[in-house]
Amino acid sequence: MRKDEYLKREIIYSAIFILIGIIALIGFIIGFKKPMMFGIAIGFIPTGVGMLLIYQKAKKHKEFSRNLKLEIEERNIYINSKAGHLAFWVSYWYIVIASVFSNIINVSMQRFTIYTLIFMPVVYFLFVAIYHRKY
């Protein structure tokens, strides 16, 4: 992937993050599920703004640009793809096992989704670390 395409894609992702955050903020202001909307807004807006600033800066600064090139170099892409693939299947089997044992394990849907949201990135970054050692 070329650097310009990558930058463009990341800037679009940042804008989507900010948009979701703004929608949640509006939800909070009008009083719709206030605690949840507040949490989403607090999470998405700073992340989106931070990403946007970094990638805008990367367009102009040589050092940032160099780091970006290394970020999208082929070995990193290879490792991230391989880790993503394996993390997907581990998460899939985690959900299958959770559904099979749903009668025995007494966990609310809300808690289960929170656990899943924590579990998935942990598994992904664990595989990224393992593959960085392997390759």
Place this chain on the structure above:
Amino acid sequence: MKNMIRDLREQFNLTQLDLAEKVEVSRQTIISLENGKYNPSIFLAYKISRVFNLPIEEVFIFEEEDIR
């Protein structure tokens, strides 16, 4: 797949970082290539071969096991 990167790099008096910068990858990638842990794409193999002014097959040595 075996490769001659380490030998050639030393012949050309290049550090791992020099070579990494020439082919626009990280030093870690050069280390992985030299240790035979990672096989490069055809594009990276071509870039590396060009640094040493050699054809790809003289830098990267294919073995029967690689094909299977």
